[in-house]
Amino acid sequence: MVSPTFIFYFTLTLFLFLNVSKAQIKNSTKTILVDKSGKGQFTTVQKAIDSIPSKNKQWTTILVNAGVYKEKVTIIKDKEFIVLKGKGRASTVIEWDDSGNSLASSTFLLYASNFMARDITFKNTYNLVLEDDVLKKITWAPAALVRGDKASFYGCGFIGIQDTLTDLHGRHYFYNCYIEGAVDFIWGSSQSLFENSEINVKSKEIGVGKAFIAAQGRQSASEASAFVFKNCKVTGTGPAYLGRAYKKYSTVVYYQSSFDNIIDPEGWNIMRQAGNEKDITFAEAQCKGPGANLSNRVKWEKTLSSGELQKFIDQKVFLNQDNWIEEQLKHV
Template structure:
């Protein structure tokens, strides 16, 4: 009930914003800046401390800027704290790391449970390795976006659990079902890299009811690997995954897709491909129940409209509030200073 209540408040806030009824304090071009620096020169020394400082029921943009470094901590963004952004300067210099395996809902290095979350220029990794489920990133909050992030583990790397999500220019690495869950997500210009040694799958999408508007679309992506991998296997009976305009190396197995040992799923899943290229895009030996999509069939999957993105994907803030001061953002929408 609390989660539904918070989502209702957020929806009302957006409606008010669109009508111009919100004050400058909730102007989405301005974010309250919180600085994380392990050396003690920022506002906080850990990312979780910065998140904990955000009030429940938050209705303002909060921008948590993390100075380069390796942050060994397990981070949770609670469901009642929407509108948080976490950003580094470069994806390979600001690292959030943890090592844990077990239940996929409990092992994540970073768990996003709140709506309207944004991450930029971060490495999010679970270093447990092979031999167990070890999630790097769990996204269970609605309307979350990730830009130029590196998401690394081995099994179940990205638990793309529920809600609508957008991933842009991200690098996602794993071996077994390493993009999995029930969400509706668009992966645009991402690099998907498999560590599979022959029996792994990139996706395990869990749509299990035909009426659910969920699924994964990979648009203009690059698919590579160190060994053979499937594009996806059917976790749910109505699993839905589409690849379009994407480059695929020979790491992609000729069959492409798996029904996960249940032939009944062959008539209900939706596995589509459209104008992909590279040696792994050859469909001559694909399973016959996957689809070579037509122009009309692919159309709904080729824009952010498939995730309702026009209504919630927001630009970077133009200004930051630090105490009583308001300062202009630097290039790329991030702060250009750290004191």
């Protein structure tokens, strides 16, 4: 007869083994290598993504060796838990030339949640190269579209002219990134924090007159969406507006950021929401540099209290209440 003590310890051991195994499976990370010269498992980024099964629950790192990958890349909604990692934003580039649609023309399209990108650049080459010394019509040509929830980008580049970063929906975190453009080149209705990043304005080079950095589309007072720039630097050529409203409750905040002498004295602009200035939240706090002079800003720029400001600049409060950013970093 099997003793009760043996049954107890056997059951306990089995329970612990099964639960440890589940945790290991959940936290394990698979790696796929992409190399355009054929030294990896795939020669294109899209083929590597396509190899990940639908409804994937295992964190998978797609390691992309240095090179310029001329392709359009899409991550569909049911391919979550992907880390896309390059060898540096100067050496690993995904680029494509497409234009005419603020969504579909994107070089990189992310519809899935639970995603991280590191050390890689997304570029739309439309309008970046003169053809017979003539610049093509300035139009929508995004480098990246981000639509899923819980997406983070570290050391990444986003290069284009109009709508460079289509930051559409969800909670997004950008750290130590580089974003370049001229016309509404960070736009959308997402809840995004840009930290320690460079925003480079290219208005002079393309002759578009005044540039517009952020076009944020919060539509109601109950939404949490906003663009927050914390410890960022705005460089390049101007003149440029820090942002312009294209929805009734557009919300953009710059905190402890530095501005080159390229910012239009008024600072802010309205696209289609004239008359709703009281509902728009455009604010600057503790910023510096020759472009940070507030004396001639629009009268409807908001001055936030310390409590109001904290809701935007505190990562935990603004978009990371469930610690999703820390959870993602465990799989790098």
